[in-house]
Amino acid sequence: MSKTLIIAEHDGSNLNPSTAKCASCAAAIGQDFDILVMGSSVNAIAEQAAAIDGAAGVTVVDAENLANPLAVNHAAEVVALAESYSHILGPSTTYGRDLMPRIAALLGVNQVSDISTVEGSHHFTRPIYAGNAIVDVHAPENVTVVATVRVASWKAAGNSGSAAIETRSASAPASANTRYVGLEAGGGERPDLQSAPRVVSAGRAMASEENFEMVYELADLIGAGVGASRAAVDAGYCPNDMQVGQTGKIIAPDLYIAFGISGAIQHITGIKDAGTIVAVNKDADAPIFEVADIGLVADLFTVIPEMKQLLS
Amino acid sequence: MKILVGIKRVIDYNVRIRVKSDASGVETDGVKMSINPFDEIALEEALRIREAGLAEEVIVVSLGGNECQQQLRTGLAMGADRAIQVDTAEDLQPLTIARTFLKVIEKEQPGLVLLGKQAIDGDNSQTAQMLAALWDRPQATFVSQMNMSGESVTVVREVDAGLETIEVDLPAVISVDLRLNEPRFVKLPDIMKAKRKPLEVIALDELGVAPENNLEVSKYSPPPVRAKGILVEDTAQLVTELKTRGLV
Missing domain, CATH: 3.40.50.1220 (TPP-binding domain)
Structure with missing residues (x-):
């Protein structure tokens, strides 16, 4: 039962570098980890996830209603898989910060936000007060750990792995009361701020x-x-x-x-x-x-x- | 429609945070306390919605000891109609805070809940999402634009990739970002008026909420200090330095 699940982030065509950073955090926790890719027609992204060093397996949940990153739909799928995992990690990007607390609440646990270092399987450090203080946080050992990983604190894991990919159908119907309208991208073609050297x-x-x-x-x-x-x-x-x-x-x-x-x-x-x-x-x-x-x-x-x- | 706004008492954003020498917390003695800046933006938005005739009542809610009445009074002075203090001496974690808000929601039946996207003390950014999950209502986080239209609201969210637009049905929980509005200044007569506005105190036990699955904080440390840098005289020196260090 001691296994970690990483929630992959992507834009529909490419895996976000935050996923490989979460993998480094998962490796520091020290138990096997799987990567969950949610979306619609995401085979290419699943391949990228499967290449992340250390990944034991990749689970794909492919459904039209998961194409857009709506927390309500994504959280329901994660909760459906949660039983098999002791730790569930997502990135501290806006995607992860929107999604992960919803999962934590549905599982009835508090969330560890912004893991900077791993000191033990349930012992982490994280910044508070805009980084002006660092706290040592201990999560209870008898419940699932739900956490976001402070991506700026972790180097991306390598990509020479070849984990097995398993595809599942969606467990929950799409939410009717939250509708995705669109995204106006701002930055253009320049290197992504969160991964640019x-x-x-x-x-x-x-x-x-x-x-x-x-x-x-x-x-x-x-x-x-x-x-x-x-x-x-x-x-x-x-x-x-x-x-x-x-x-x-x-x-x-x-x-x-x-x-x-x-x-x-x-x-x-x-x-x-x-x-x-x-x-x-x-x-x-x-x-x-x-x-x-x-x-x-x-x-x-x-x-x-x-x-x-x-x-x- | 009623709008519920969450208000957290935090160390003012201008204060330089110092970790106590015994690692037990941060220095709060004699430190200026304020409404969490994001919560102030949430309240401002609620007031504007009421002023546009789309809501009847704005209720500010805070969880804490009597000291948080100071921030609730500021909220009333900004224009909220009434305030609720959920009285507790404990430093509550987001799951418990969300469960407590849910109890207040069951009592007040608001059409909209507005919260700050994060509190600048714990930087957790969790309560709104947790509340939406427990209430089984839509969530819209990091919102920088809102348009109310009947039974739903269209919002623009500030996400890493740009500006995302979603539509949520009411009731909903919305967490607000910096650029949604600029909160109004409180005028002296309004501070006087706020003293007569209703402020209800409810004990946390009365709501039947008990903290559960708490994270334990064992130690507070100051952040690592960066080594002292150098000053260069001009652009040429700067570029040489960057090249020498292999950075460009």
Whole structure:
């Protein structure tokens, strides 16, 4: 009975990198794990899941009503499988954060949110207060552990495995009172923020949507994803899916370059796990310099064009 | 229609959090407390819905000791019609909070429940989803736009991939995100008026809810500190540094 189930995340065509990160967390828990892929016509995604190192098996639940990531429908399928597992893990992405507490409530357990480290099969650490405190959490051993995995804390597992794939039909009818309408994708073709090895980010100091263009150009030059502070998103300079921080995306790229971001606690919490943090800001007293590995006190409108020139 | 809004008393978002030296928690002595910012946005949205004539009553609910009456009074001053304090000395976990809300819902029969998408202390982001599951009603989380239309509501959700639109039938539980609205400022006369608005106190035991399957927190630690960085003089030095470290 001591087995872990990972809820795979995907966009209908590709497995999200968060799934392989959950696999690393599952491996740290130290028991066999299966991966559950829910969706409609998801054979290719199931193949990707089956390749994740360490996966014992992949279960596919294929149904039209699972094509869209509605928590109500997905939770019902997970609950139907829950009996065979001691641990159920999902990513701390918006998909997982929407879905997992619903599963926990239906199973009558509390959820461990944002696992950063595994100290034992029921002992984890997680950040609270925007990462300003870390707590050691112990989940009760006599009930199912339902948890989200803080994806920024885990490296993706490799993909040389070949787990067996088993397909099941859906257990529950589609919910009639929740209807999916559509998705307006924001980011475009740039590398995904949550898995990009490099991220270039800018704040309100950019002063306009047009000025953000130079950030995109610099990012494209070094193959980086583009992030933003809450202030820049609120001001309408860039779409919401670029927001980095406590309430946006928590990321851990190898390189994070922040232009004109002062470094509010809520932003810092989103980048704390980055390999190298570079800060460029006119204000020498900006709190971002306290966490920066390399700081440059200068005007971003001078620095960005110069960097573009030196790097092209 | 009644709208129920959850309000949590948390350490103000501007306060620098310090872990106590005995690892038993974070410093709360003499620290400013406020309504969880996301809950304030939830309340603002409820008030706007009422002001648009689509709801009759806005009820704010908080779980905690008498100190949370301070935040409930602020909610009343913002414009809520009445308040309910579920009195408990315990630090409740999301499952118990959701079960308690369900009891209040059974009593009040709201058409809509608005909650913050997360509390900035525990950063759990669980209560709304759990409540929706237990109530067996639709959930819409991380909502940045809402349009009420009769028996249903169309919402825009801020998700990792962009903006997702879904439609949910009422009653429903909605958890709100930052960009839904900007909460109003409380005016002094409203603070005076709020003192006369009804605030009901119900003991947690009276609702028949007992905490179960709690997670145990054994230790609080400060986060790891990053090593001190360097300052460079100009862009050329910066680029050289990045190249030397093999980062570009």
